[in-house]
Amino acid sequence: MIKVAVCGAGGKMGSRVVNLILNDQKMRLVCGVEKRPPDWKSxxxxxxxxxDVINSVDVVIDFSDPDSCLRHLEIAxxxxxxxVIxxxxxxxxxxxxxxxFSSEIACVLAPNMSIGANVLFVLVxxxxxxxxxxxxxxxxxxxNQKKDAPSGTAEKIAxxxxxxxxxxxxxxxxLRMGDIVSEHTVIFAGKGERIELIHKVNNRDVFAQGAIRAAKWVVNKPAGLYEMSDVLGIARYMR
Known part of the structure; x- marks a missing residue:
């Protein structure tokens, strides 16, 4: 059984990862890591x-903020x-x-962990x-609560x-609007025609499922920096 700590466990994404791990028979949640532990019942x-817990875990999944994540990475x-970042x-x-840091440990870094988004990268x-x-x-x-702009996914596409x-x-x-989870459109426009590639996410669980898949994959990998294309086995289709 893979033992996991989830950093940023009280946030929108971290809480979804926690919920899925609790229902995964191949993983055990050691704890959530938060600067200010949430006051809701859990x-x-x-x-x-x-x-405080690093010696009890096999993999750290991080959905915190950049500064906190780097501190967690140093501890890892x-x-x-x-x-998994x-x-x-x-x-x-x-x-x-x-x-x-990834020259010393196996690390998966992915701005978007959904399967569809990573297929989008190949198509782009x-x-x-x-x-x-x-x-x-x-x-x-x-x-409208997302802090960074542009998104990491958009930057990777670019x-x-x-x-x-x-x-x-x-x-x-x-654009930051309402409760939209994630939508990316890539537009190629020429004379007389336009091609659009669109990826929409309606449920954050697709990201959480990707993070869990990455954690299961990376646990036995040698040191190095990996992407979701490695986890999904589609890296060979990329340049």
């Missing part, structure tokens, strides 16, 4: 500091524990730190190769397109 044990590295909003220097890469001279924009919509065509100008349009 069967989950909460701690403030990951250090010190104790040689695997990690679903937190977003990292700047370039923070991403570099994650790459450095193929489309960018075909429609390299088309105008290309990204529209991403999330709920990076995929840039890797194919560094001269391509890509604008990301971010």
């Amino acid at each position: 069967k989950t044990i909460f701690v403030i500091d990951l250090k 590295v010190e104790n040689k524990k695997r990690m 679903g937190a977003t909003g990292f700047n370039d220097s923070q991403k570099d730190l994650i790459r450095d 890469e193929q489309m960018a190769k075909i429609f390299f001279d088309y105008d290309t924009d990204i529209v991403e919509i999330h709920n 990076q995929i397109i840039y890797n194919i065509n560094p001269k391509q100008k890509i604008d990301i349009h971010s």
